[in-house]
Amino acid sequence: MGVDEASRWSRPPTARGRRTREQMVEAAAGLMQARGIAATGVSDVLTATGTGKSQLYHHFGDKRGLVLAVIDHQLARVLGAQPRLGPASDGDVAAWADDLLAVHRGGDGPLSCPLGVLSSQVDDDPVLRAHQAAAFDHWRDGLARLVSRGRERGTVGAVGDPTVLAGALLAAVQGGLMLARLARHVAPLEIALDAALLHLGVHRPSPSDRPPHEEREV
Amino acid sequence: MGVDEASRWSRPPTARGRRTREQMVEAAAGLMQARGIAATGVSDVLTATGTGKSQLYHHFGDKRGLVLAVIDHQLARVLGAQPRLGPASDGDVAAWADDLLAVHRGGDGPLSCPLGVLSSQVDDDPVLRAHQAAAFDHWRDGLARLVSRGRERGTVGAVGDPTVLAGALLAAVQGGLMLARLARHVAPLEIALDAALLHLGVHRPSPSDRPPHEEREV
Numbered sequence: 159m160g161v162d163e164a165s166r167w168s169r170p171p172t173a174r175g176r177r178t179r180e181q182m183v184e185a186a187a188g189l190m191q192a193r194g195i196a197a198t199g200v201s202d203v204l205t206a207t208g209t210g211k212s213q214l215y216h217h218f219g220d221k222r223g224l225v226l227a228v229i230d231h232q233l234a235r236v237l238g239a240q241p242r243l244g245p246a247s248d249g250d251v252a253a254w255a256d257d258l259l260a261v262h263r264g265g266d267g268p269l270s271c272p273l274g275v276l277s278s279q280v281d282d283d284p285v286l287r288a289h290q291a292a293a294f295d296h297w298r299d300g301l302a303r304l305v306s307r308g309r310e311r312g313t314v315g316a317v318g319d320p321t322v323l324a325g326a327l328l329a330a331v332q333g334g335l336m337l338a339r340l341a342r343h344v345a346p347l348e349i350a351l352d353a354a355l356l357h358l359g360v361h362r363p364s365p366s367d368r369p370p371h372e373e374r375e376v
Numbered sequence: 377m378g379v380d381e382a383s384r385w386s387r388p389p390t391a392r393g394r395r396t397r398e399q400m401v402e403a404a405a406g407l408m409q410a411r412g413i414a415a416t417g418v419s420d421v422l423t424a425t426g427t428g429k430s431q432l433y434h435h436f437g438d439k440r441g442l443v444l445a446v447i448d449h450q451l452a453r454v455l456g457a458q459p460r461l462g463p464a465s466d467g468d469v470a471a472w473a474d475d476l477l478a479v480h481r482g483g484d485g486p487l488s489c490p491l492g493v494l495s496s497q498v499d500d501d502p503v504l505r506a507h508q509a510a511a512f513d514h515w516r517d518g519l520a521r522l523v524s525r526g527r528e529r530g531t532v533g534a535v536g537d538p539t540v541l542a543g544a545l546l547a548a549v550q551g552g553l554m555l556a557r558l559a560r561h562v563a564p565l566e567i568a569l570d571a572a573l574l575h576l577g578v579h580r581p582s583p584s585d586r587p588p589h590e591e592r593e594v
Binding site for chain 2: 196197274275277278281287290291294322323325326328329330331332333334336337339340341342345346347349350352353354356357
């Protein structure tokens with residue numbers, strides 16, 4: 159970190175500065191989710207927020223810094239929607255899965271993950287790629303907490319390292335969402351989650367009890 | 377199909393015409409895998425193959441037709457690398473998983489799926505999206521054949537619809553590969569496959585018997 163950078167960060171941010179930063183991150187996150195990272199220019203974010211280049215460089219340094227903040231923002235959104243992964247987790251894996259499915263089920267569910275959609279777009283930049291990997295590790299650690307708590311409470315039967323079990327669960331969520339998005343139906347996600355929960359020793363209704371798999375538009 | 381199109385397709389393709397078509401598809405597939413579909417122009421494919429616009433439009437109609445051919449090409453590559461999914465499947469799910477892991481393990485494995493990388497890029501075009509979904513259905517049907525055959529031969533213990541079991545297996549492959557690509561290590565794919573195989577009632581060595589998870593460059 160250079161002298162200029164150190165002095166920049168030593169200035170305590172004002173409430174207004176924090177709010178401007180937040181607006182820029184939200185606008186960038188929305189644009190990057192819709193168009194992709196490469197197709198979102200710094201100028202698009204400035205136009206959308208009515209801010210200037212100097213503010214953007216003050217808060218983020220450069221476009222890469224902005225993308226790092228977007229990854230953090232999407233991780234916070236994803237974890238905010240899954241309170242059962244937090245420190246107060248009740249270990250109810252089946253309820254966690256039902257909550258996740260509820261978000262994606264029905265005619266207007268997103269059938270995509272705000273964090274997952276960024277993954278293929280950060281592949282060429284080692285800094286962004288490592289930050290994205292760390293975000294998924296953080297999510298997996300929350301899932302490991304859910305699994306551990308479930309085991310303490312007797313709702314999870316599987317033995318083995320909770321981090322490994324959580325890794326398999328996270329892969330099921332991401333792969334299931336990718337296939338669900340293509341199929342325009344939540345069924346592939348349900349199937350992936352059912353299998354992952356059986357593997358954890360958590361029992362839920364089988365997919366055959368659910369409505370048939372019909373494509374929908376999103 | 378219009379009259380022009382019908383008469384175009386009624387001309388039997390020559391061996392040379394087929395070879396030109398194949399070269400164009402291979403070049404387009406390579407460029408689209410490296411740069412993405414949007415960043416690959418028709419002119420890039422023409423330059424790479426030394427062909428002209430009229431040949432491209434003769435063989436594919438338009439860029440969308442070329443992308444449809446690229447999806448078919450990548451599906452054929454993916455299935456060609458998994459002979460155990462074909463009609464002569466021996467039902468050995470553990471060997472299928474080991475073959476898949478062998479492709480991605482070590483310092484120079486791709487840690488990505490030629491078909492999977494296209495998924496997020498066809499989201500806006502309903503024709504491409506449906507074709508991509510059908511390609512994954514085809515893959516899943518091959519996995520269902522592997523699972524059915526394994527059940528006949530006693531190597532798969534799980535009951536239930538083979539297509540549903542295969543859907544969970546495919547989600548594990550795709551989610552595991554996405555996380556492995558980010559981590560620059562095959563471990564997340566191994567973890568996802570181990571869980572999927574346990575769910576199928578197929579037993580393999582546990583991930584703890586494998587070397588520790590260290591990042592590598594690809």
